[in-house]
Amino acid sequence: MTWMKQELAAAIAPLLRVAPLVDVAMCDYTTWRIGGPADILVQPSDEEELSALLTLLAERDVPWLVIGNGSNLLVADSGIRGVVIRMAEHFSSAVWRGDEVEASAGMLLAALALEAAERGLAGLEFARGIPGSVGGGIRMNAGAYDGRLGDFVTFVAAVGFDGQPIRLEREQIHFAYRDSSLFALKAVITRVGMRLQPGERETILAKMKEYSQRRSLAQPLEFPSCGSVFRNPDGDHAGHLIEMAGLRGTRVGGAEVSQKHGNFIINRGNATAAEVRELIELVQERVYAYAGIRLVPEVKFVGDFD
Numbered sequence: 574m575t576w577m578k579q580e581l582a583a584a585i586a587p588l589l590r591v592a593p594l595v596d597v598a599m600c601d602y603t604t605w606r607i608g609g610p611a612d613i614l615v616q617p618s619d620e621e622e623l624s625a626l627l628t629l630l631a632e633r634d635v636p637w638l639v640i641g642n643g644s645n646l647l648v649a650d651s652g653i654r655g656v657v658i659r660m661a662e663h664f665s666s667a668v669w670r671g672d673e674v675e676a677s678a679g680m681l682l683a684a685l686a687l688e689a690a691e692r693g694l695a696g697l698e699f700a701r702g703i704p705g706s707v708g709g710g711i712r713m714n715a716g717a718y719d720g721r722l723g724d725f726v727t728f729v730a731a732v733g734f735d736g737q738p739i740r741l742e743r744e745q746i747h748f749a750y751r752d753s754s755l756f757a758l759k760a761v762i763t764r765v766g767m768r769l770q771p772g773e774r775e776t777i778l779a780k781m782k783e784y785s786q787r788r789s790l791a792q793p794l795e796f797p798s799c800g801s802v803f804r805n806p807d808g809d810h811a812g813h814l815i816e817m818a819g820l821r822g823t824r825v826g827g828a829e830v831s832q833k834h835g836n837f838i839i840n841r842g843n844a845t846a847a848e849v850r851e852l853i854e855l856v857q858e859r860v861y862a863y864a865g866i867r868l869v870p871e872v873k874f875v876g877d878f879d
C-alpha cells in the first residue's frame with residue numbers, strides 16, 4: 574500500500590467542503606446496519622470536487638468505491654480498504670424544466686418521486702418506497718410494481734476514474750432487470766436526466782399511497798434490511814421459492830429470513846456480514862435442493878469476505 578490513511582485524508586481535505594472521515598463504521602451508512610470500517614469516507618458536494626478527488630486517487634493508485642444510500646449493499650465485517658465516495662445529501666438537488674428533470678445522484682428516489690407528484694408529473698410512483706439514491710437506483714435500474722427507473726432516463730452524467738466528465742445519452746445505455754451497462758463504467762454517476770408524463774397530482778399521490786400500503790403489508794419494514802436479497806428467477810419469485818422451501822424464520826446468528834417476506838433477510842439487532850452471507854448461502858443450497866434453481870443475489874457484496 575503506497576498510501577497511509579491520515580496522510581491521504583490530509584491531502585484530500587483541501588479538495589472538499591465536507592471534511593473526509595477516517596475509520597468510518599459502514600454500519601452507519603447501510604440500511605442493513607451492517608459493515609466494518611472504511612479507511613476513509615468522503616462526501617463530495619459538486620462535480621469539480623469529485624473530479625479533483627478522482628484525479629488525486631488515480632495519481633496515487635488508491636482504490637475507491639462509490640455508494641449512494643447503502644440500501645443494496647452487504648459490507649464485509651472487515652470493512653473497506655481505500656476511499657468510499659458517498660453520494661448523498663451533499664450532492665442532492667433537482668432542476669425541473671417542464672416534464673423533464675435533471676436530478677443529482679445523491680438525491681433520494683423517494684424525494685424525487687414526491688417532487689414529481691407535486692408538479693403533476695407521473696411515472697415515478699413506484700419509486701416512492703425505494704430507499705435508494707438516484708445514482709444507485711439508475712445503476713441498479715431499480716424498479717417495483719409496473720415501473721423501472723431506466724424507462725425514464727434521457728441521459729446520465731458522470732465523472733470518470735481519471736477525473737474527466739462523461740455524458741451518455743439514453744441510446745448509449747442498456748437497462749435490464751435490476752442491471753444496467755452503467756456497471757461497466759468506472760465512474761461516479763453525478764446527474765441523471767429523466768422525462769416524465771403529465772398527470773393529475775391527486776391521482777399520482779393516491780397511487781403512491783396504495784403502493785406504500787402494499788409494501789407495509791408485505792415487507793418487514795420495521796427491521797433493517799436491504800430489501801430483496803435475491804433476483805427473481807425467470808417466471809418465478811425468489812420469495813415464493815424460499816417460503817416453499819420452508820425457510821421462513823431460519824436464522825444464522827442475528828440474521829433471519831423474514832417471516833413476513835421470504836426474500837428479505839432482516840437484521841435482528843446484531844447481525845454480522847459473515848452471518849448474513851452464511852444465511853444467503855444456506856438459502857441458495859436449500860432452494861436448489863427444493864426446486865433445482867440457483868438463486869442469484871441482487872445485493873452487492875463489498876469489501877473482503879475471505
Ligand SMILES: Cc1cc2nc3c(=O)[nH]c(=O)nc-3n(C[C@H](O)[C@H](O)[C@H](O)COP(=O)(O)OP(=O)(O)OC[C@H]3O[C@@H](n4cnc5c(N)ncnc54)[C@H](O)[C@@H]3O)c2cc1C
Pocket residue numbers: 604638639640641642643644645646660678702703704705706707708709710711712713714715716717751760761762763794798799800801873
Ligand atoms: C426496505 C427496502 C426496500 C427496497 N425495495 C426495492 C424495490 O422495490 N425495488 C428495487 O429495485 N430495489 C429495492 N431496494 C433495494 C435498493 O433500495 C435499490 O437497489 C437502490 O436502487 C439502491 O440505491 P442506493 O443509493 O442505496 O445504492 P447503494 O446500495 O449505495 O449502491 C448500490 C450499487 O450502486 C452503485 N452506486 C451507488 N451510487 C452510485 C453513483 N452515484 N455512481 C455510480 N454507482 C453508484 C454502488 O457502487 C453499488 O454497486 C429496497 C431496499 C430496502 C432496504
